[in-house]
Every structure is written in C-alpha cells, then in structure tokens.
Amino acid sequence: xxxxxxxxxxxxxxxxxxxxxxxxxxxxxxxxxxxxxxxxxxxxxxxxxxxxxxxxxxxxxxxxxxxxxxxxxxxxxxxxxxxxxxxxxxxxxxxxxxxxxxxxxxxxxxxxxxxxxxxxxxxxxxxxxxxxxxxxxxxxxxxxxxxxxxxxxxxxxxxxxxxxxxxxxxxxxxxxxxxxxxxxxxxxxxxxxxxxxxxxxxxxxxxxxxxxxxxxxxxxxxxxxxxxxxxxxxxxxxxxxxxxxxxxxxxxxxxxxxxxxxxxxxxxxxxxxxxxxxxxxxxxxxxxxxxxxxxxxxxxxxxxx
Amino acid sequence: xxxxxxxxxxxxxxxxxxxxxxxxxxxxxxxxxxxxxxxxxxxxxxxxxxxxxxxxxxxxxxxxxxxxxxxxxxxxxxxxxxxxxxxxxxxxxxxxxxxxxxxxxxxxxxxxxxxxxxxxxxxxxxxxxxxxxxxxxxxxxxxxxxxxxxxxxxxxxxxxxxxxxxxxxxxxxxxxxxxxxxxxxxxxxxxxxxxxxxxxxxxxxxxxxxxxxxxxxxx
Numbered sequence: 001x002x003x004x005x006x007x008x009x010x011x012x013x014x015x016x017x018x019x020x021x022x023x024x025x026x027x028x029x030x031x032x033x034x035x036x037x038x039x040x041x042x043x044x045x046x047x048x049x050x051x052x053x054x055x056x057x058x059x060x061x062x063x064x065x066x067x068x069x070x071x072x073x074x075x076x077x078x079x080x081x082x083x084x085x086x087x088x089x090x091x092x093x094x095x096x097x098x099x100x101x102x103x104x105x106x107x108x109x110x111x112x113x114x115x116x117x118x119x120x121x122x123x124x125x126x127x128x129x130x131x132x133x134x135x136x137x138x139x140x141x142x143x144x145x146x147x148x149x150x151x152x153x154x155x156x157x158x159x160x161x162x163x164x165x166x167x168x169x170x171x172x173x174x175x176x177x178x179x180x181x182x183x184x185x186x187x188x189x190x191x192x193x194x195x196x197x198x199x200x201x202x203x204x205x206x207x208x209x210x211x212x213x214x215x216x217x218x219x220x221x222x223x224x225x226x227x228x229x230x231x232x233x234x235x236x237x238x239x240x241x242x243x244x245x246x247x248x249x250x251x252x253x254x255x256x257x258x259x260x261x262x263x264x265x266x267x268x269x270x271x272x273x274x275x276x277x278x279x280x281x282x283x284x285x286x287x288x289x290x291x292x293x294x295x296x297x298x299x300x301x302x303x304x305x
Numbered sequence: 306x307x308x309x310x311x312x313x314x315x316x317x318x319x320x321x322x323x324x325x326x327x328x329x330x331x332x333x334x335x336x337x338x339x340x341x342x343x344x345x346x347x348x349x350x351x352x353x354x355x356x357x358x359x360x361x362x363x364x365x366x367x368x369x370x371x372x373x374x375x376x377x378x379x380x381x382x383x384x385x386x387x388x389x390x391x392x393x394x395x396x397x398x399x400x401x402x403x404x405x406x407x408x409x410x411x412x413x414x415x416x417x418x419x420x421x422x423x424x425x426x427x428x429x430x431x432x433x434x435x436x437x438x439x440x441x442x443x444x445x446x447x448x449x450x451x452x453x454x455x456x457x458x459x460x461x462x463x464x465x466x467x468x469x470x471x472x473x474x475x476x477x478x479x480x481x482x483x484x485x486x487x488x489x490x491x492x493x494x495x496x497x498x499x500x501x502x503x504x505x506x507x508x509x510x511x512x513x514x515x516x517x518x519x520x521x522x523x524x
Contacts, residue, residue, distance in 0.1 A: 056320045058387035060327055089319050089388045174316075227315075273321075 031286035032078045035266045037167065038216035039191040044109055046260040047285035048081030049074045049278070050222060050271035056089035066273060068098035073275040075105045077282040083194075083220065083269045084133075085113040085144050086125055092132035099134055110135055111192075111220070111269075113171060115144035119151030126159075140192055142169035146177055146184075153188055167191035173222055175203050185211050194220035197265070198230060199258045199302050209264035218266040221259050225270060230255060237305050246298060247288025252277065256284035258298050261291075318498035320388040325499065329451040329458070332384055336457065343372060343456030344435050351431060351469065366410035369466055372456035374403035380458060395488065399459070402466075402484040412477050423471045426517040430468025430510065434461045441503060463488045464510050471517050486511055 032045035049071070057063035071082070084091045092112075099108065112129050114122050126141060141156050143149040149170060156168040169192030172181055178195075185193055185208070193212055197204045198221075212219045225231050234251045248254040252270075259268045270281050290298060333340065350368045353361030377399030385392035419427075438461040439452040455461045463485035470481045489507035496504035 053319060053321055056388050057324050058320075058328055058384070060324065060331065063324060063327065087319070089390060 032282050033260065033285050033289065035218075035260075037191065037218045037266060039167070039218070044267060045078055045080050045282075045285060046265070046267055047079060047256065047282050048083055048109075048111070048220070048267045048269040049079055050269035051082065051084045051091040051095060052088055052222075052271055053227070054271040054273045055084070055091035055094040057094055058090050064094055064097050067094050068101045069275055070273060070278055071095070071098040072102055073278045074282070075102065075107050077279055079278075079282055080107050080109040081111055081140075081220075081267050081269065082108065083111040083222075084129075085115055086129055087113070087115045087144060092129055096132045096134045104135070108135070109140070110138045111140040111142065111169075112138045113142045113144035114152050114156070115147055117148050119148050119155075122148070122152050122155055137163075138165045140167040140169055141165045142171045142192060142194055144171050146170060146172060146180060149184065153184075153190070157189070167218075169193060169218075169220070171195070171220075171222070175201060178203065178208060182207055182211060185215055185217055190217060192218045192220055192266075194222055196223045197221045197259060197262070198224050198226060199255055199299055200226070200230065202299065205262070209262060213264045219264050221265055221268040224256055224259050224268045225252065234302070234305065240297075240301050242297070245288075245294055246290045248284065250280065252280055253284035254298065256281060257288075257290055258295060260285055261289040261295055314494045314498040317391075318495065319390075322499045322501065324388055326447055326451045328384055328388065329453065330448075332380060333450060333452065333454075333457070336379070340439075340452075340454040340457055343375075344439075344454055347372065347455055347465065348435055363410070365469070366406045369469065370403045370406035370410070372462050373399050373406060373466070375456055376459055376462050377403065395459070395491065398484050398487070402481070405481055405484075406466075409477060409481065412475065419472060419474055420520045422520040423517050426513065426520075427468040427470070427472030430471070430513065431465050432468075434463075434465030434468060438464065438506070441506065444502075459488055460492050460507055463492075464507070467510060467514050471514065482514070486514065 032047050034043040035046050036043050054070075055067050057067060074082075082095060084095055086092065099105070110133060112126070112133070114126055116122055116125050126138070130138065141159070143152045143156070153168065153170075156165070159165050160168050168190050170181065170184055170188075170190055171194035172178070173194075173196045175196060181193060181195065184190065193208070195204055195208060197209070197219075201223075209219065211217075231251055234255075237251075239248070239251065239254065243249075243254065246254055246257050248257050256268055256270065259265055268285075270277075272278055272281065347368060350361050350364055354365045377396045381392045381396035381399055386396065435455050439449075439454045442452045443449060453460055455465050467482065467485050467489075470478045470485075489511050493504050493506075493508040493511075496507070
C-alpha cells in the first residue's frame, strides 16, 4: 500500500467519522418493539425512561449533565416515553435541563403526574411541572398513587377534551390499592394505568393486566428491577443455559424481556444513571421476545434461585 | 396514607447516596474554612463557659442559635431541600430551635442542678459532636471532603446541642431537647435507608440521652 498525502488525509477523515458511525450503530441496535396505545392506536416503544431517584440530583452540574447524557442515549436508541412526578424532588428540572440541552427532541413522549391532595391546586401543580419540563403540553398526565383521584380525574378529562394533554392515566406501585385501581379501570375512561410488575411481583397478572386488555387501557410498568435490588440479588446467580431462547444477554435484559413480553404491557420504565444501561434496556425491548411457555420457565427459574 | 404498613424507610428515600455525598462535598467546598470557625469557636465558648467566664456563659445559647439557623438556612433550606422536599419542614424545625435557643438565653433560673452523670455524659456528647463526628466519615466510604461538622450539618449540631443542654442547670433548657432528638431519629432512618453504617450514630445519641435523663437529678 502506498501512502500519499491524499490517502492519509482520507484516512484521518474516515477516522473522524468513526464515532458517528458507532453512534448510529447504537441507534440501530435498539430496534425497540413498539406497542399501540389502545385508545388511540398510536405506537410507542416498549421501553421508556423512569426518573425516580436517578434524576433527583439537585443543582449539581456534573450530575445534571450525566442525566442529560442518559436522555441523549435514550432518544438516540429509539426511546420516547420519559416519566416523572412532582414527588421526585428535582427530577423535573433535571429533565427540563436535559430536554433544553437536547433541543427538545420530537420523539419525546412526556408522561407526568399530578400529586397533591388539595384538588384546587391540581392545575397549578401541572402548570409548574410543565414549566420545569419546558414543553408546550404533556402527552400523558397521571394521578399519582391515586391521590385525590376523584377530583383530579374529571379535571384531567376536561384538559384532554380541550387538547391540553393527550392521555389520562392513574398510577400505583408495589401492589398497593389494586382493588381501587381495578374499580377505576372499570368505571373511568382512562387511557393508561401504571403499576409495578416484574418477574417476582406478578399479582397484576391475575386481574389488572387482563382487565387492561379487556378495557383497552395501556399499561406502564414501574419498578421493573425492584429499584435495582432484583439485579443485585441475581447478579451472583448464573443465567439459565437456555437464556438464548429469551433473547437476553444479561439479568437486566432477562427481567425486562419478561415484562415487555406480556401482551398487556405497553411500556416498561426502568430508571438508570448510566448510558450503557440505557442502551442495554432499549436493546432488551427488541429482538427475540419470550413466548408464554418461555415466560413461565423464566419465572420458575428465578423463583427457584 | 393507605396501606401504610407496606412502606419501609427505603420507600421514602428519594435520592441516591452518591447525590447526597456530592451535595455535602460541594457545600463544604463553598464555605471552607467556615467549618473550622464553627468548631473552634463553639469549643472555645463552651470551655470558657465551663470556666465561668461571664461573657462566654451569656454567649453560649446564642452561639448555638446561630449554628442552628445557619444549618437550617444554608444546608436544609437551600441545598438539601433540592433533593428532599421533607428537608423544608426540617429547616422550619431548625429555625424554631434557633428561636428557642435565643429565647432561653435570657433564662437565668439555673437553681436546679443536674447529676454528675448528666454533666459527664453531656461533655462526652459535646466532644463527640464537635471533634469525633467529622472524622467518622473516614471510617465509611466517604472522603473527608464530605465530613459533617458542627454548625454546617444537622447531625453534629444536634448531638453537640443535646450534650450541652443535658449539662446545663435548670428545667427549662429541657425544652431544647425534642427537636434535636426528632432530627436524630429522622437522620438515623435516612442513613439506614441509604445503608450507611453511620445510621448508628444518631440512634445511639438518642439512647444515650434517654439513659442520662433517667439518672437522678441530684449529684
């Protein structure tokens, strides 16, 4: 091979594009499965981004930049739904910082919550949240942990009718108040329900997930890793020999694939502070997803550990 | 709160230990070397008060009031509340304690003596809060940059105050015990949720104070 000035310069130019090539490769790897929101037919990726604890970083500039980098990796990897709440400390301004830094990606599906016991203050809190995010309006507004839901839901339906938001939902976590959740799902025209569902906490499979399918309600799954404790618990255990059948490369993907392969689940929202974990999570939402028999085998395997 | 029994301290922890430690590090950096001024200054006031220097005795409770107010304003209100909305309420309690300290500094009724055990025990708590507590961070995974010192951070401020109040003659100073004790309980639960071994310190302080209060009033 003969080195000329031109070939060397071409080599440098090629090298300069390498990070970009690698960047887009990450974007392609994800190929996240998309799920339709039953009430509208709009499709969203099955992996979202939670912000509980991870985005509550106060005004620490280093940590705010880390969160913005996580958001960048999330959107580049094909993610859309970012979920937060006024309860999450500084998570809302951190999201706003990240969105501003990323110039408000079109892909964003903003999921927020109203969390205040005084019904008269609900609209004010939603407006404060909107200002923190810096968005024109939210895609989804949920009543957090059913706080004053009897008053907040009519207000949210009215806002939806005025096109001030696109979807209305309710949330719970860790299996609390499931009977009330069922009752609201059966009686109110909500678009989304958010709850805890993972390989060890499967109570929702009995009634709520089937009810969501029956009533055409989208399901968001929080705490897919039990706030990280499930992964810490399983990290020392071997992945099953048949792990390839699940399409997972590690425990985090194993756990996420179990969740998003349930036909009633629309989107799981793992939270993380690490870019490599965001990419892993998004990857778990694509490729091979376990069938019903494999799902049962996965749950049995983890329960036996 | 419905189904309250299903909640654990961990459910209320809304920030990561890393964020908390960085918050303290940045706070310490903002004010260095004020930490030394608080510790050395308070130690000097206490020593001179024990030596019956009149000015030091007068300045004792107001000096504590300044420490509580500073901690409430600069740490709890301006910094900790950005990652823990509960800190806003703690800041109000700290301001209240600063007010109580200021008011009780005018109390001259010190006829009721305290036991020898309370005096000694109180001294141990004071020395612990001022000099030992900041070094505890070296035993944990934290660096000295995240050291918690009197006047800057709530735990050593509360512990030093508890020790001083126990050693002061009179009944009314006991009004100064509830807020630091409540803070110690809150702090212990928070550190427990963070799986920080330091959780034992505020908890042990509560137990120590309870034991000292049970000792007879007369020497």
